[in-house]
Amino acid sequence: MTHDAGxxxxxxxxxxxxxxxxxxxxxxxLLLHLAIMVGIYYTVCIGLSLIFGIGGQLSLAQxxxxxxxxxxxxxxxxxxxxxxxxxxVAAALVSGIVAWIxxxxxxxxxxVYLAMATLAFGEILVTLIRENRQLTGGSxxxxxxxxxxxxxxxxxxPSQYYYLVWIVALAAAWIAGNIIRSRFxxxxxxxxxxxxxxxxxxxxxxxxxxxxxxxxAIFAGVAGALFVHYLSFISPDSFSVSFSIxxxxxxxxxxxxxxxxxxxxxxxxxxxxxxxxxxxxxxxLVFGVLFLATVMFLPRGLAGAGEALLxxxxxxxxxxxxxxDA
Amino acid sequence: xxxxxxxxxxxLSRRYGGVIAVNDISFAVRKGSITALIGPNxxxxxxxxxxxxxxxxxxxxxxRFEDRDITRQRADQICxxxxxxxxxxxxxxxxxxxxxNVFVGATPLGRTTLIDAxxxxxxxxxEEKELLAQSDECLRLVGLSAQGDQPIAGLSFGQIRLAxxxxxxxxxxKLILMDEPASGLSRAEAQTLRSLLxxxxxxxxxxxxxxxxxxxxxxxxxxxxxxxxxxxxxxxxPDDIKADVRVRKAYLGTVE
Numbered sequence: 327m328t329h330d331a332g333x334x335x336x337x338x339x340x341x342x343x344x345x346x347x348x349x350x351x352x353x354x355x356l357l358l359h360l361a362i363m364v365g366i367y368y369t370v371c372i373g374l375s376l377i378f379g380i381g382g383q384l385s386l387a388q389x390x391x392x393x394x395x396x397x398x399x400x401x402x403x404x405x406x407x408x409x410x411x412x413x414x415v416a417a418a419l420v421s422g423i424v425a426w427i428x429x430x431x432x433x434x435x436x437x438v439y440l441a442m443a444t445l446a447f448g449e450i451l452v453t454l455i456r457e458n459r460q461l462t463g464g465s466x467x468x469x470x471x472x473x474x475x476x477x478x479x480x481x482x483x484p485s486q487y488y489y490l491v492w493i494v495a496l497a498a499a500w501i502a503g504n505i506i507r508s509r510f511x512x513x514x515x516x517x518x519x520x521x522x523x524x525x526x527x528x529x530x531x532x533x534x535x536x537x538x539x540x541x542x543a544i545f546a547g548v549a550g551a552l553f554v555h556y557l558s559f560i561s562p563d564s565f566s567v568s569f570s571i572x573x574x575x576x577x578x579x580x581x582x583x584x585x586x587x588x589x590x591x592x593x594x595x596x597x598x599x600x601x602x603x604x605x606x607x608x609x610x611l612v613f614g615v616l617f618l619a620t621v622m623f624l625p626r627g628l629a630g631a632g633e634a635l636l637x638x639x640x641x642x643x644x645x646x647x648x649x650x651d652a
Numbered sequence: 653x654x655x656x657x658x659x660x661x662x663x664l665s666r667r668y669g670g671v672i673a674v675n676d677i678s679f680a681v682r683k684g685s686i687t688a689l690i691g692p693n694x695x696x697x698x699x700x701x702x703x704x705x706x707x708x709x710x711x712x713x714x715x716r717f718e719d720r721d722i723t724r725q726r727a728d729q730i731c732x733x734x735x736x737x738x739x740x741x742x743x744x745x746x747x748x749x750x751x752x753n754v755f756v757g758a759t760p761l762g763r764t765t766l767i768d769a770x771x772x773x774x775x776x777x778x779e780e781k782e783l784l785a786q787s788d789e790c791l792r793l794v795g796l797s798a799q800g801d802q803p804i805a806g807l808s809f810g811q812i813r814l815a816x817x818x819x820x821x822x823x824x825x826k827l828i829l830m831d832e833p834a835s836g837l838s839r840a841e842a843q844t845l846r847s848l849l850x851x852x853x854x855x856x857x858x859x860x861x862x863x864x865x866x867x868x869x870x871x872x873x874x875x876x877x878x879x880x881x882x883x884x885x886x887x888x889x890p891d892d893i894k895a896d897v898r899v900r901k902a903y904l905g906t907v908e
Contacts, residue, residue, distance in 0.1 A: 508769035523743025
């Protein structure tokens with residue numbers, strides 16, 4: 327490890343708070359629903375934080391992988407009666423394999439060209455889903471998706487599903503955090519800063535990008551499967567490119583180079599529409615303004631601003647490791 | 653008996669459209685030497701260096717490193733074979749601390765996998781501790797131990813040049829290519845660089861140095877190669893080169 331991963335007590339406190347939430351607010355159905363959605367969004371964001379947040383490669387395909395995972399699991403459960411947990415594993419595999427195949431041609435592109443190619447991939451996927459009515463139910467989608475079960479235990483209640491979602495989210499955060507802090511994470515950060523410099527240090531740029539893109543797709547695929555089996559319903563609407571853009575915005579607002587930032591961002595987009603109850607039609611406007619304001623005034627997002635504030639409170643100690651929390 | 657060549661370049665050319673940046677040059681770098689590649693601006697020095705390091709493909713010619721053909725290898729593959737480099741315009745990782753910059757330089761020494769990293773395996777922790785110690789050793793060698801925790805972007809230009817040397821050394825290269833390491837350095841920093849070159853040589857690392865600072869070249873190099881307009885104009889010891897009429901003409905335009 328090349329640097330401190332943040333105080334362990336803070337992490338334990340966060341995990342304890344997440345574990346305790348249904349015990350304290352179990353009766354509040356709305357809050358529990360929001361907490362489940364935060365966990366799912368957070369998992370998708372963690373996936374993107376590797377390739378985009380750390381690696382600087384703007385991919386708008388995250389919704390597509392979220393959708394591939396979701397449809398894989400939904401179709402296996404409804405057409406072939408495959409147990410949902412096996413469907414989750416298949417969701418991870420299929421999303422990962424598609425990403426791996428896509429990586430070779432697409433990750434040669436950079437900046438806005440990469441964004442456009444990944445955006446096109448997402449559009450093609452949604453069109454395929456819509457037009458293949460026989461298989462996917464087209465725009466209407468598929469209803470009555472089963473809940474996952476272990477033996478006779480079914481993740482039926484919101485509290486039970488909450489724990490399932492957050493175990494996955496925290497596992498994803500742990501894995502991504504480990505990678506970010508390892509030499510692989512530093513290599514990824516290095517290629518974002520100076521690709522030629524990184525290659526000349528022995529960093530296999532194409533391979534690093536492929537791994538991180540694939541891993542991000544796996545996280546998104548599992549999150550997508552968790553999402554549709556939670557709603558018991560799947561339709562192409564949830565996997566459009568606007569969801570990819572939302573995920574990028576979540577990272578920008580929260581702080582794209584930190585996993586804490588991804589969590590802040592996921593909470594912000596989930597809670598904001600509720601705070602604006604009655605004015606929902608303005609929620610996109612408010613989020614847009616919030617997005618612009620953070621990009622302009624807090625380039626490292628909410629997490630970066632919080633870190634700077636914390637450092638200042640500690641007596642003006644300079645933050646030496648820029649954006650190195652996880 | 654002269655030492656064997658660690659690097660040999662044969663018939664190297666690189667054409668950009670109608671411009672021939674490097675035109676059929678051949679040379680060898682002897683193992684353990686400090687070899688300088690000099691020449692006026694536009695002579696093709698950086699192009700030659702980039703071809704050796706795998707950043708551009710030669711139009712024709714062959715490059716062999718330790719009897720291995722590396723002509724068509726990628727930069728990262730060449731680095732992993734033991735060939736490090738620094739850049740004329742530093743290619744540093746601006747968002748990172750100095751120590752992390754040097755640590756990235758140790759990438760070729762890593763033996764653990766991404767799976768080890770994902771689950772923070774003990775093997776990975778042990779290896780990173782070793783590589784970090786190795787990086788700190790390189791920082792100490794260039795005299796920047798005290799600045800390790802600072803963001804690299806906050807260092808002076810001269811310190812950044814030395815940091816790139818430390819980063820290149822972190823992979824334990826057999827040959828290190830340096831592209832104008834003294835340019836932009838203060839007189840004191842150039843002195844530090846000079847003794848650093850001898851230290852690196854003493855460690856058994858061969859150096860191929862592209863440099864404009866003639867006092868530095870003439871006082872450190874064992875062997876000098878002079879390029880002019882893409883062609884090899886002269887080769888020899890520093891004394892040979894100082895006495896060479898063609899070299900003086902290329903640099904000064906006139907000969908008295």
